[in-house]
Structure formats: C-alpha cells, structure tokens
Amino acid sequence: MPLTFAVRGTPSLPLYLIAPEDLDATLAHLSPSQAGWVRAQGFKAAAGAVCLLPGADGIAGALAGLGTPQDRARQRFILGAVRTKLPKGTYHLETDLAGDALEEQLLGWLLSGYVFDIYAKKSAPEADLVAPEGLNAAGLEAIALGEALTRDLINTPANDMGPAELEFAARGLAEEHGAEIAVTTGGALLDRNFPMIHAVGRASPRAPRLIDMRWGASGPKLTLVGKGVCFDTGGLNLKPGSSMGLMKKDMGGAATVLGLAKMIMALELPLQLRVLIPAVENAVDGSAFRPQDILTSRKGLTVEINNTDAEGRLVLADALALADETPSDLLISMATLTGAARVALGPDVPPFFATDAQDATRLTNASVRVADPLWQLPYWEPYETMIEPGIADLDNAPSGGMAGAITAALFLRRFVTETPRYMHFDIYGWCPAPLPARPKGGVGQGARAILAALPELLDL
Known part of the structure; x- marks a missing residue:
C-alpha cells in the first residue's frame, strides 16, 4: 500500500499545483509549446484537474488545479484526487502552498494510496511523490499509517472482526x-x-472483553477509551435490516483510538498513554439483557435499560469508570454512539463535548489547521433530568427522541467524577460516498485533530 513518499534524490518530474489566478504566471515559466498545449487543452486549474505536459521523450511533468478558495473550502485533500489521475512515475511538487495548507495536500496524496483489497483485488495509484525539502515526511507518513489502520479495522466485516480479532489487532x-x-x-x-460490558456481550458466542494497553514511562498521562461493539444487532430491541447493514462499523471508536495510538507511539510523543477498549458483540439469544432490566455498573450507579440498542454507552461506562479510578491529565472517549449526531451534523462533522472550555478551543483550532472537522456541542445541564428514570440512577435511552447526542454524553460524564478534563467524541466512522483521499468505507474522524492539539493540551 503506497502510503509513503518516494526516496529523496529519486529522479522526478515537476508537478505544478496551482490556483486559477496563478495559471498565467506558471505558463510563462513553461516552454512556448508546452504553454500552447495547456491552453489548447482548456486547463483552467479547476480543483483536481490535471494537464500532462509533453516532452521530447514523453511526459515532462504535469499541471494540477487547486481550484478557487471556495472550492478548497468545500473539498479537502485535492492533491489526493490529482494523484489518482496521474500516470505512473515519480513527481516533485512545485507550489506556493506552505505550512498547514501544504501538509493537508501532502497528506491527501498519501491517503489516496489507501485501498482495502483483502477480499477483492484493487489497484492503487502508481504515481509517487518526493517529499518537499523541510517537510517532516516521516510524521505525515505516521499519520497516514495510523489512519490506514483505522480504516482497515472498520472495513473488515464482522465475521472476521469480532472481539477476539479486535484484541489481536491491539496486541x-x-x-x-x-x-x-x-x-x-x-x-x-x-x-x-465490569458488569455492563459482560451484560451487553454475554448473548454472543464470541466472548466480550476489556482490552487495556499502556505505553510510555514518563510525561503527562493520556487515556483513550474506544467503543468496540464489533457488530450491533440492537439486541432484543432488534434493528431493522436497513439500520443493521453498516453495523460492522460500530467498533469505529475502538478503531479510531487504535489508529491515534499508532500515530502517538510512532511519533514517540513524550507522554504516558493508556488505551481501553470494551470489545463486544451485541447479539440475541436467551441470555441477552432485556428492556426494563436494571444493571449495576462498575461505578455503582444503577442503569435502567429502556432500549437494548443503546448498548454502546453501557460498555463505555464501565471502561470510563476504570479509567477514572486512576485519573489522567486528559481522558478522551470516542464512539459511534448516536444517530442524533448524524441528524444534527451529517456524516462529515462529528460533535465533541469537553468539560474544559480551553481544551475545546484548542481542539477546535487544531481541527481547522489540519482539516479534520469537529463541532462542539454542550454538556447542557438542564437535560440531566432526561437521563434520570426514577426507578434507577440512570436511563440508557431517554424517551422523546430529543437531544440524543447530548443526553448520551451526559450519561457518560456521570462515570467520570475524578478526572477534571474529559472529552467525548460522537463519530460516524464512515464515508458514504467516495471523496478525494477518502474512498467509500471506514474513515478516521477526530484523531488528527487530537494529535495536532496534544502539544497544547498536555504541554508537550
């Protein structure tokens, strides 16, 4: 899988990545015959457009369009789309882009090399790129490889990605x-x-488990908790077929924290990392937990089950309670948790919740810098009563259907009482249609923003 740059010093052809307003200046640096060729092709530097340059022995290079500022606001990773249109060869970039804008495009180039070809043969782009001088190429490659791990785990169907296989990947x-x-x-x-992890997973012949990984001996402490529901039938509140079709991705939170952990460890960040993954399959048999059951959590809080399809918050609650027993400097949970988050923000923009306002600002700024969109939703205190059923401490599925993402986040926060700085991400983990550098299928969300924010969040 071509997720790395070509070795510096490799002979290469120029790839001019330009905006429409820079086209005339670029053409002035080409030979008259090449400039005439570009004009004859009608190349206008539209986003993702490519025009090959003729040379005496074949291709002499290529022009690629960045599009207008509006195009770039609407479409990330344009260079990823360019890569798929280039013929086999090695190129080097000629562009005025710098800083975060350049790194976004170069990451798009790397990620466009991702293919999931375990079950069917697929071709990857054959164009290679020499990383520009001064770029931290190894850092971008580490991010791309972490993202590839997340995508692979989500894309693997549940018959090959159950709790045991998720444990194998973590090991x-x-x-x-x-x-x-x-x-x-x-x-x-x-x-x-860990009674609630067990209750959710006990109906499956594939045993539930809690995965606990630790790395790093010094520095600030970061704990990542990822929902690992490897398939979700909905339990006795069985999902309709139309809602069950994508449930192999219900371990997207686990896949994302493992991808982020891979980035952190590969980059050797000076911190102490802990990763907790409750891995289960929410199945149906005579031992399945039932609506109206009341479960006692690790924290001691009782939970009335009003929908067995709201199981993710149950397994996360036990894992969060464990994490909270040894408070870290920053605790983060990630989960494909609610349809309400998708209704509110769609598949592209995951909401997050933060107990510390400064953390939220730092994360939001980082998400913009690295083109990994996020949007903050509030821990809205007046909604606390919605998750209190009266017969138990908590309700796992409040009736009424309103503010579902917020009430789920409030539910999880009840299990974090000793760790002041806690952030929760309600991700989708899926790209419903192919986009530059993001084929249809599993996708990481929020990990790159967190990684970019960590130096400020943890004073690294």
Missing part, C-alpha cells in the same frame, strides 16, 4: 511499539467488576 500494535497489554475476557469480567 499486534502493542508488540510493534513495545506497549504492555492486558485483556479481561468472558466471565472474568464479572469477577473483576
């Missing part, structure tokens, strides 16, 4: 980077007081 990542890992499985979850 492989731990071995790659010298991390420690411990896993609590099956009945041991009850022995070690």
Whole structure:
C-alpha cells in the first residue's frame, strides 16, 4: 500500500499545483509549446484537474488545479484526487502552498494510496511523490499509517472482526511499539467488576472483553477509551435490516483510538498513554439483557435499560469508570454512539463535548489547521433530568427522541467524577460516498485533530 513518499534524490518530474489566478504566471515559466498545449487543452486549474505536459521523450511533468478558495473550502485533500489521475512515475511538487495548507495536500496524496483489497483485488495509484525539502515526511507518513489502520479495522466485516480479532489487532500494535497489554475476557469480567460490558456481550458466542494497553514511562498521562461493539444487532430491541447493514462499523471508536495510538507511539510523543477498549458483540439469544432490566455498573450507579440498542454507552461506562479510578491529565472517549449526531451534523462533522472550555478551543483550532472537522456541542445541564428514570440512577435511552447526542454524553460524564478534563467524541466512522483521499468505507474522524492539539493540551 503506497502510503509513503518516494526516496529523496529519486529522479522526478515537476508537478505544478496551482490556483486559477496563478495559471498565467506558471505558463510563462513553461516552454512556448508546452504553454500552447495547456491552453489548447482548456486547463483552467479547476480543483483536481490535471494537464500532462509533453516532452521530447514523453511526459515532462504535469499541471494540477487547486481550484478557487471556495472550492478548497468545500473539498479537502485535492492533491489526493490529482494523484489518482496521474500516470505512473515519480513527481516533485512545485507550489506556493506552505505550512498547514501544504501538509493537508501532502497528506491527501498519501491517503489516496489507501485501498482495502483483502477480499477483492484493487489497484492503487502508481504515481509517487518526493517529499518537499523541510517537510517532516516521516510524521505525515505516521499519520497516514495510523489512519490506514483505522480504516482497515472498520472495513473488515464482522465475521472476521469480532472481539477476539479486535484484541489481536491491539496486541499486534502493542508488540510493534513495545506497549504492555492486558485483556479481561468472558466471565472474568464479572469477577473483576465490569458488569455492563459482560451484560451487553454475554448473548454472543464470541466472548466480550476489556482490552487495556499502556505505553510510555514518563510525561503527562493520556487515556483513550474506544467503543468496540464489533457488530450491533440492537439486541432484543432488534434493528431493522436497513439500520443493521453498516453495523460492522460500530467498533469505529475502538478503531479510531487504535489508529491515534499508532500515530502517538510512532511519533514517540513524550507522554504516558493508556488505551481501553470494551470489545463486544451485541447479539440475541436467551441470555441477552432485556428492556426494563436494571444493571449495576462498575461505578455503582444503577442503569435502567429502556432500549437494548443503546448498548454502546453501557460498555463505555464501565471502561470510563476504570479509567477514572486512576485519573489522567486528559481522558478522551470516542464512539459511534448516536444517530442524533448524524441528524444534527451529517456524516462529515462529528460533535465533541469537553468539560474544559480551553481544551475545546484548542481542539477546535487544531481541527481547522489540519482539516479534520469537529463541532462542539454542550454538556447542557438542564437535560440531566432526561437521563434520570426514577426507578434507577440512570436511563440508557431517554424517551422523546430529543437531544440524543447530548443526553448520551451526559450519561457518560456521570462515570467520570475524578478526572477534571474529559472529552467525548460522537463519530460516524464512515464515508458514504467516495471523496478525494477518502474512498467509500471506514474513515478516521477526530484523531488528527487530537494529535495536532496534544502539544497544547498536555504541554508537550
């Protein structure tokens, strides 16, 4: 999978990445015959457009369009679209872009090399690029490889990606980077007081488990918690077929925190990392947990089950309670949690919640810098009563259908009482239609923004 740059010093052809207003100046630097060729082709530097330059022995280079500022606001990773249109060869970039704008395009180039070809042969782009001088090429490659891990995990169907396989992926990542890992499985979850993880996963023949990975011996402490529901039937509140079709992606939170962990460890950030993943399959048999059951969580809070399809917050709650017993400097949870978040913001923009206003500002600024969009929603205190059913401490599925993303976030926050700085992300984890550098399928959301914000968030 071509997710790296070509070796510096490799002979290469120029690739001019230009906006429409720079076209005339670029043509002035070409030979008259090449400039005439470009004009004859009607090339206007539209976003993602490509015009090959003729040379004495074939192709002498290429022009690629950045489009207008409005085009760039509407479409990320334009250079990723360019790569798929270029013939085989090695290129070097000629552009006025710099800083974050340049890195966005170069990451798009790398990510356009991603293909999921485990089950069917697919071709990857054959064009290579020499990284510009002064660029932290290894850093961008680490980000691309972390994103590729997230995509692979989400894209793998549930028959090949159950709790055991998710554990196997985490163990492989731990071995790659010298991390420690411990896993609590099956009945041991009850022995070690993870009752809600066990309750959600017990109906499946694939044993539920809690994965606990640690890396780093010094520095600030960061804990990542990812929802690992490897398939969600909805339980006894069975989903209709139209809603069940994408449920292999319901472990997208786990996939995203593992991808982020891979980035952090590959970049050797000076921090102490902990990753917690409750991995289950929400299945149906005679032992499945039921509507109106009341579960007692690790935290001691009781939860009335008013919908077995609101299971993600249950498994996350036990994992968050464990994380909260050893408070970290920053605690983050990521989950494909609510349809309400998609109704509010669509598939592209995940909402996040933060207990610290300064953390939220830093994260929002970082998300803009690295083109990884996020939008803050509030922990709206007046809605707390919506998650209090009266018969138990908490309701896992408040009636009424309003503010579903917020009430889910408020539910999770009840399990974080000792860690002052907590952020929760309600991601989608799926690209519903192909876009530059993002084929249809699993996709990471929020990880790059978090990574970019970590130096400020943790004073690294």
